[in-house]
Every structure is written in C-alpha cells, then in structure tokens.
Amino acid sequence: MDIKSGHSSPVMTDSPQISNSRLTARQSRLPPYSSATAVSQNNNLLLTVPRKKTGIIDDVKANAWLDAMIASSPTPAIVNKDNISSSDATTTDMTYREWTVKYPSALTTFEKIMSVAKGKRIALFLDYDGTLSPIVEEPDAAYMSSDMRTAVQNVAKYFPTAIISGRSRDKVYEFVGLSELYYAGSHGMDIMSPAGESLNHKHLSRTVSINEQGKDVNLFQTASEFLPMIDKLLCSLVESTKDIKGVKVEDNRFCISVHYRNVEEKNWTLVAQCVDDVIRTYPKLRLTYGRKVLEIRPVIDWDKGKAVTFLLESLGLNNCEDVLPIYVGDDRTDEDAFKVLRDGPNHGYGVLVSAMPKVSNAFYSLRDPSEVMEFLKALVTWKRSLG
Numbered sequence: 001m002d003i004k005s006g007h008s009s010p011v012m013t014d015s016p017q018i019s020n021s022r023l024t025a026r027q028s029r030l031p032p033y034s035s036a037t038a039v040s041q042n043n044n045l046l047l048t049v050p051r052k053k054t055g056i057i058d059d060v061k062a063n064a065w066l067d068a069m070i071a072s073s074p075t076p077a078i079v080n081k082d083n084i085s086s087s088d089a090t091t092t093d094m095t096y097r098e099w100t101v102k103y104p105s106a107l108t109t110f111e112k113i114m115s116v117a118k119g120k121r122i123a124l125f126l127d128y129d130g131t132l133s134p135i136v137e138e139p140d141a142a143y144m145s146s147d148m149r150t151a152v153q154n155v156a157k158y159f160p161t162a163i164i165s166g167r168s169r170d171k172v173y174e175f176v177g178l179s180e181l182y183y184a185g186s187h188g189m190d191i192m193s194p195a196g197e198s199l200n201h202k203h204l205s206r207t208v209s210i211n212e213q214g215k216d217v218n219l220f221q222t223a224s225e226f227l228p229m230i231d232k233l234l235c236s237l238v239e240s241t242k243d244i245k246g247v248k249v250e251d252n253r254f255c256i257s258v259h260y261r262n263v264e265e266k267n268w269t270l271v272a273q274c275v276d277d278v279i280r281t282y283p284k285l286r287l288t289y290g291r292k293v294l295e296i297r298p299v300i301d302w303d304k305g306k307a308v309t310f311l312l313e314s315l316g317l318n319n320c321e322d323v324l325p326i327y328v329g330d331d332r333t334d335e336d337a338f339k340v341l342r343d344g345p346n347h348g349y350g351v352l353v354s355a356m357p358k359v360s361n362a363f364y365s366l367r368d369p370s371e372v373m374e375f376l377k378a379l380v381t382w383k384r385s386l387g
C-alpha cells in the first residue's frame with residue numbers, strides 16, 4: 001500500500017508542549033512492532049489470525065474493521081438532507097418517524113417524562129461530543145455554544161449534573177468551563193467533583209486536588225496504574241500513524257483516540273492496520289470505536305455506565321425510588337450508560353441523540369445538540385413551574 005511520507009501527525013492534548021516533550025522523551029523506548037502471531041482482545045473482534053508475511057492484515061479481519069469503521073459514522077449524504085433528492089429525503093423522514101415510535105422524541109413526550117419525574121429528584125448525565133457540541137472535522141475545535149453553556153449552567157442549578165466524556169477530563173472541562181458540575185473524563189475513568197464539594201465512595205479511594213481557581217476538588221481515578229502504559233502507547237501510535245495523511249492521535253489521558261475522519265477512505269484499512277499492529281503488543285488494552293475514531297483503553301471493568309452508577313452511589317442517589325437519572329448521549333460508548341439505566345436498579349431514561357435511526361438501549365431520542373438544548377431548557381422551565 002502506498003504511504004505518503006512527510007505528513008506530521010498532531011497530538012492533541014490540553015498542553016501540547018508538555019505532551020510533545022513527553023513524546024520526545026519516550027521516542028527512544030517505543031515498544032516493538034507486532035510479532036508473528038498475536039492475540040488482541042477487542043470489544044467486538046477477537047483477533048487470533050496469524051500475521052501474513054506481507055504485514056498486511058488478513059482480508060477478512062480488515063473487512064470487519066472496515067465495516068465497523070464505515071458504520072461508525074454516517075456519511076454526509078445520509079445525514080444532510082441538502083445532499084439528497086426530495087424522494088430520498090421523504091423516505092429518510094418516514095424511516096426516522098417510524099423509528100421514533102420505538103424511541104420517542106424527549107421533546108414531544110416531555111409531559112409524559114415529567115409525569116414520571118414528578119416527586120422525584122432528577123440526576124442528569126450529559127455526554128459532550130455530538131450531544132452538547134456538534135460533531136466537527138477538527139476534534140480540537142468542538143466548541144460548545146454560549147447558549148448551550150447557559151442551558152447547562154441553568155439546569156445544574158436544579159439537578160446534580162455530570163458531564164461524561166471519552167475526552168480527557170481537563171479537555172472537556174476546558175470546553176464546558178463550569179466548575180459546579182461533576183466531570184467524568186476518559187470514559188469515566190477520571191471523575192472529579194464540583195469545586196469545594198466533597199464526594200465519597202465506600203469502595204473507591206479519592207485524592208484531593210486543587211482546581212484552576214485554587215479550590216479543592218475530589219478525584220476518583222480507576223486506571224491510574226495504566227498511565228505509564230498509555231504514555232508508551234501514545235508514542236507508539238503517533239509513530240506508527242505519522243505518515244498517514246489526516247490521522248490525529250488524541251491524548252485522552254487514560255485512553256487514546258485515533259481519529260480517521262480526515263483520512264481518505266482508501267487509507268482507513270491502513271489506519272486499522274497500524275492501530276492493530278500497535279495494540280497487539282498491549283494485551284492489557286482494548287479497542288473500541290466511536291464516530292470515525294478508534295479508541296484504545298485499559299481492559300478494566302469500567303465504562304460510562306459504571307461511572308453513572310458510581311456517581312449515583314457517591315451522591316446517595318442509588319436505589320432510591322424517588323430518583324430519576326437521565327442520561328443524554330449520542331455515541332456507542334453511551335450505550336453502556338443507557339443499559340445501566342434501563343436494566344439496573346437505578347431505573348432511569350437514556351436519551352439517544354441521533355438524526356438517523358439506530359438500535360439503542362435508550363428510551364427516548366433527540367435529533368441533535370439544538371434539541372438537547374431545548375430539552376435542558378424545558379427541564380428548567382418545568383422545575384421552576386413547580387415553585
């Protein structure tokens with residue numbers, strides 16, 4: 001396969017200089033590339049295929065990867081109605097409407113949701129990318145609008161509110177910028193209490209840190225022992241993908257994202273191959289995928305669903321008849337949280353943000369971040385109306 005050389009691969013971090021020097025310091029200790037036979041445990045694919053001498057991954061596996069990568073994000077033609085004919089648009093609309101019979105809009109069924117919420121304390125969990133901010137080409141520019149920030153700020157005055165993101169906690173905090181919220185970064189592996197608020201959990205020990213305003217915050221980090229490994233992984237991934245135009249390797253602290261949104265589709269297999277070559281040397285790490293992103297994280301029993309349960313327990317809101325947790329998210333990784341609220345003891349509602357039909361563990365749906373904002377405003381209006 002033809003690989004063009006000379007393209008740099010930016011590493012997106014909260015503080016690029018620090019990250020780059022971390023990278024440079026580790027360049028000389030990069031782990032070796034894949035061995036002749038390898039076993040790599042992925043979320044969906046168990047890879048036990050002997051390596052071909054050519055170094056090109058097995059066709060079947062490559063196709064499985066490719067299918068997953070293509071399916072992970074709709075093409076603009078599907079999502080953007082401007083790009084399709086009016087008959088296609090009508091079909092798309094009809095399919096969407098049929099889908100909302102199973103996953104009703106949280107706006108049109110707002111009254112119904114609130115009739116369940118009456119007399120209960122709502123706990124709110126919000127994903128960031130694709131939920132509070134629109135999906136954009138450049139992950140480092142996924143800004144939240146000031147209107148959305150105000151909506152989140154207002155809702156947090158009435159309900160305990162947490163942001164649960166695959167991003168690093170620092171990065172998502174930088175985007176949201178509200179110190180009164182709970183933050184769970186790195187898919188829940190890095191949880192922080194609001195400034196000045198103490199958070200306790202019977203099983204997990206906390207560390208006390210100081211935030212930018214000099215206030216105490218409590219941190220719960222479930223994967224600290226993996227940090228040296230993740231640092232090494234970051235160097236390896238940057239090195240192995242550096243010649244693929246458009247790839248971005250994002251340092252999410254306890255996990256790493258490899259973005260291929262800006263990579264030509266013909267090179268997606270190559271991205272999968274590079275990532276697979278690297279992670280097969282790390283049996284304690286696993287691979288999942290999101291919206292045009294491959295995500296590598298520790299093999300521990302922790303995800304966004306576990307983070308939701310942890311926060312409910314820490315806040316004394318678990319197993320309470322009078323608590324209604326609501327989780328709003330758009331990504332595959334949010335399904336773990338939807339499932340916890342659907343099947344677990346903390347019954348609540350998952351709200352899937354999607355402009356196209358998807359199978360989900362959520363109960364309700366919203367089309368896009370602008371509808372999420374309307375929903376947050378409606379929650380505030382409802383709460384105020386109760387007096």
Ligand SMILES: O=P(O)(O)OC[C@H]1O[C@H](O[C@H]2O[C@H](CO)[C@@H](O)[C@H](O)[C@H]2O)[C@H](O)[C@@H](O)[C@@H]1O
Binds near residue numbers: 290
């Ligand atoms: O859990 P989330 O807050 O939804 O984070 C999931 C990933 O979101 C980001 O990537 C996605 O959004 C980008 C900006 O819109 C987009 O360019 C990218 O294609 C999407 O995959 C973030 O950059 C990742 O690190 C997160 O894991």
